[in-house]
Amino acid sequence: MNPYAYIREQVIAMAGAMADEGVLPAGMDFANLAVEAPRDPSHGDVATNAALVLTKQAKMKPRDIAAPLAERLAGLEVVEAADIAGPGFINLRLSDDFWRARLGDVLRAGTAYGDSRIAAGEKINVEYVSANPTGPLHIGHVRGAVYGDALANLLAKVGHDVCKEYYINDAGAQVDVLARSVHLRYREALSDLGDEAVGEIPEGMYPGDYLIPVGQAMAKRDGDKWLDLDEAQWLGEFRRFSVDAMMDLVRADLASLGIEQEVFFSEESLHRDGGIDSALAALQDKGLIYTGVLEPPKGKTPEDWEPRPQTLFKSSQFGDDVDRPLRKSDGAWTYFAADIAYHHDKVERGFKQMVDVWGADHGGYIKRMNAAVRALSNDQGRLDVRLCQMVRLLRGGEVVRMSKRAGNFITLRELVDEVGRDVVRFMMLTRKNDAPLDFDFELAMEQSKDNPVFYVQYAHARIHSVLRRVADEMPDLAVDMETLREADLSGLTDSAELDLIKQMATWPRAVEIAAQAREPHRIAFYLNELASAFHALWNKGNAEPKLRFIMAEDGGMTQARLALIQGVALVLASGLAIMGVEPVEKM
């Protein structure tokens, strides 16, 4: 049971009853009525703004509504006290028994505790990473990868039917460059001279060593059949072969972070199979495509600007600043045209809700994509573009400088190899996605409470340490899950113990809030607080031996305490699962 949702139901039911009796007017709207834990715990366990929200509709003073409502609430068995405070808040203190029963909820649900049905069965598409298939993933891709993956988990937790997707930009000129670079490595592989064969990699080619095995693989598969042909004859095959190889690389990089997407959608397939034609035909039918001339962009006119009639999409009709071109001057489709077709395909696949995770430098594209989705879906679909800000790498307080030209970009794989998957994932989720993030190598590896990854995992490991220990110290005591679920919890009376339960009871709500805001970082903050409450109780046991989890002379108390910390472990584990971090049992 979600205690806040439960109390809210009660409040609404009572307000309804008051309406029936004529104390309040009939037919009031309760949408804004909130029941939450007050910021200040001294105000009680839960608070409601009911009287304040209803004051206008009822045309009554807040306190005149609050008084009779509080009186009724006080009559509930679980309510110990109902006070009116401030401008008209009703503060409730709930019985300890009520809270102890919430621990039972946690133990019965297991890691499914916090699962919600607010989005039950709603299909949603989450597209993330979508890096160009021209090389391994690097540091710039990591945050979006982790954010997108955690968001997908979070959305699934609240009931969404989530499709995790990657858009392969395999149609642009960068793929020609890739194919030529691989052809170079192919020639190199067939030459007796080895690396010497191609010498310096020419300007405008990809110099990375990761293409050497790709060239070798091609040489092994096809021998010298492409060696003396014109580019036009080998380019297509080299494009396909190279993109496949790069996507294998990308998938392996993602796997090292524990990311596995279900759909890999090829941009090239849109060009090949008529996807662009059909998407634009759909827009054409709606009268949203025309030929026109755009104004030059203000403030930064390109030198070679010349007004030119273009094929344009009326994105300005859907909130964009100007209409956007669909064809390049050479007649080829723009990237935007392909992207329209891609989202058209998503709409056709039945997605009304779509999330795209992009780098902050693509912010300028949001309006036109939103416009396109609205147009393609007859305003039924909704695209939510989430931007991830830059990650700054620090080593010992110094910013790690990287440049693409110098080729010293830190790859995703290097990062994971150095600090580990769990650290990377957790750290990337310790900030709001649209705020810049500093990633400090030294802090990431530090084993102290300053390191949030460690702090949370340590709490989980500590709990399992106790569970291992009790097996040694009290071998005859039953501590399996089934037993703990039925344990008598009435011995849990200390404020630190009840605080821990109350903290756990906010988990389902924390999940829903994070999911609605699409902000998985909130999960990281929640886990930090829960871990903190647990560490506090642990230390209280050092000062007061009566509060220790293992009470060798009192099996019943030990079971109650173990039930408590097992509950904490379950909530920590279910939160870490959303983040994609392993809940370690031993450190």
Added chain:
RNA sequence: GCGCCCGUAGCUCAGCUGGAUAGAGCACUGGAUUUCUAAUCCAGAUGUCGCAGGUUCGAGUCCUGCCGGGCGCGCCA
């Protein structure tokens, strides 16, 4: 010039979509260790929430205008 994001304690940041006296951590000071892993905990201070208006019972949160920082601004992806 235009658009988007950001501005909260000395530093790094939360702030539950409008609630009560705006919170953590770091740093600083003092304290707890024959431990269920002290890898931790407890106690102590600080704020014109960038500025100015507006909306209302109530604004860090919503609206408008400024100021400051970041990103972007036909045909690259």
